[in-house]
Amino acid sequence: MVKTRLLVVGAGGHGRSVAEAAELSGQFEVVGFLDDALPAGKSVLNVAVLGPMVSMGHHRAAADQTIVAIGNNAIREKLIQQLAATGFALATVVHPRAIVSSSAVLSEGSAVMAGAIVGTEARLGMGSIVNCGAVVDHHAIVEDFAHLGVNASMAGGTVLGRGAWMQAGAALGYGVTVPAGVTLAPGEAVDSKTNKYQND
Numbered sequence: 001m002v003k004t005r006l007l008v009v010g011a012g013g014h015g016r017s018v019a020e021a022a023e024l025s026g027q028f029e030v031v032g033f034l035d036d037a038l039p040a041g042k043s044v045l046n047v048a049v050l051g052p053m054v055s056m057g058h059h060r061a062a063a064d065q066t067i068v069a070i071g072n073n074a075i076r077e078k079l080i081q082q083l084a085a086t087g088f089a090l091a092t093v094v095h096p097r098a099i100v101s102s103s104a105v106l107s108e109g110s111a112v113m114a115g116a117i118v119g120t121e122a123r124l125g126m127g128s129i130v131n132c133g134a135v136v137d138h139h140a141i142v143e144d145f146a147h148l149g150v151n152a153s154m155a156g157g158t159v160l161g162r163g164a165w166m167q168a169g170a171a172l173g174y175g176v177t178v179p180a181g182v183t184l185a186p187g188e189a190v191d192s193k194t195n196k197y198q199n200d
Contacts, residue, residue, distance in 0.1 A: 003029040006091055007063035009053065009079055010070040011035035011044045014129075018069035018111050019045055021095035028091065031063050053079065057086045065091035067109060068127060073163045077145040080109055080127045090126070098130075107144070116148075119156070134166075143180070152184075 004027060008019045011033040022028040032050040042049040050059050056066075056079075066088045068079045080090065090108035094100055100118040109127040112118060116130045119137045125144035130136055134148040137155050142148065143162040152166040155173050160166060161180035170184040173191030184190065 001026070003027060004091065005029055005031045005062065005064045006093075007032055007034065007050075007059060007066040007088075008047075009034045009056070009066060009068040009083070011038055011042075011049055012070070014071045015069035016045055017113060017132075018067060018093055019047065021111070021113060022067070022091070022093045024096050025094060026096070028065075028093070032059065034059070056083060056088070060087060063088070065089045067091045067093055067111065069111065071129065071147065073145045073147055073165060076127050077163065080145075101138075104136075125162070140172075149186070 006022050006028040008015050008030055019030045022030055030047050032048055033044055034053055034056055035049050036052045038049045040049055040051045066083055068076045070076045092106050092108055092110050094112045095114040097114045098112045098116045101120045103120050104118045104122045106124045107126040110124045112130045113132045115133040117135045122136045122140045124142045127145045128142045129147040131148055131150045133151040135153040136142055139157045140154040141159045145163045146160045147165045149166055149168040152170045158172040159177040161178050163181045164178045165183045167186040169187040171189045175192035176190050176195050
């Protein structure tokens with residue numbers, strides 16, 4: 001099997017986790033990282049940092065696809081737009097220990113981490129993150145650049161708006177829509193009766 005050469009943008013904790021998930025999936029060979037905080041040539045998980053973010057255009061020939069593996073939603077969106085402008089194809093990475101329904105739709109640039117569950121006809125938008133142990137139940141929608149933290153959970157049919165962030169352990173009950181850009185605190189639960197966003 002010929003593996004897809006993958007460039008990972010971001011070599012922090014999430015970037016390393018995504019790189020590891022990509023390798024474990026058997027679909028990708030991680031050929032390098034881009035990161036502003038580490039010097040070029042630095043080895044991360046036995047893979048070299050190729051340079052800072054601004055050098056992305058110089059590495060187009062080195063990789064078939066790329067993924068932005070940075071937890072900050074606004075920064076991830078900006079970098080994905082820049083990569084698209086330079087002609088990079090975006091990868092979708094799914095950890096082999098995640099459970100993803102065959103009827104779910106995963107958009108380009110999304111990452112589904114270990115232990116996550118993406119249910120029947122759920123939809124993940126571009127550049128979205130479903131972190132370790134998180135649940136996106138049937139028919140739930142994670143809009144572009146949104147992020148479920150560790151063990152966050154969305155009940156069936158709920159919506160996490162563009163660029164919104166459910167921090168660790170946050171939960172959405174049935175019928176809840178979280179608007180774009182909202183951040184839920186760790187462990188925060190929102191249901192249809194207490195949904196402070198329903199009239200926004």
